[in-house]
Amino acid sequence: MLRTRISRPPDRTVYGSGLWLHILRDQLQVGQQEFWQCVNGGIPPRRSQPVAPAQSIPTEVLYLLKQRVGLSDDQLADLTPDSAIERLRQYWTTGQ
Template sequence: MTYELGLHDGRVLRTRISHPADRTTYGPGIWSHILRDQLVVTDVEFWRCVQEGVLPDRGRPEVPAEALPAELVYLLINRVGLDEAVIAKMTKDEAVARLNEYWTEEA
């Protein structure tokens, strides 16, 4: 059986579950090959994942803790007239306050 894992950078990791023909266990060489070339992890990362559930770092982009909703960004650009660079530096509370300020000025 072959397992595949698609990564965020477009690579696909593949590994197979198989057993040596004589039913012996894997030697250190093949084990190192599987970890290094197929799973792309260190021995420490592999065992931390197995024993503690800690996933290896696969380069997944971190989501900002307080990302601005797309509609809020749209309104700040198209109604308020703010530049994207200015909006990118705002916290959610600042962005909402600026939009509220715009709505009260318009009334």
């Protein structure tokens, strides 16, 4: 969805192209071509389509690995969901 709000000039003059481009670029975060494709063809701009996140590690698992196991943020960033759970299992079984 593309949505923005601007006030109307008090003397009913038209807005210049500079303001139009500012609204497209800074508020709607689209180019002119993407804007008109959305308006006329219903094609959503690329920025409005959510990117599917990669498999993520559950927050509780991250918390336990950081607080109990003592892993650093860099170590946590390198883990996959499966390896994070396996590391937590290792801590629970061996204490290390």
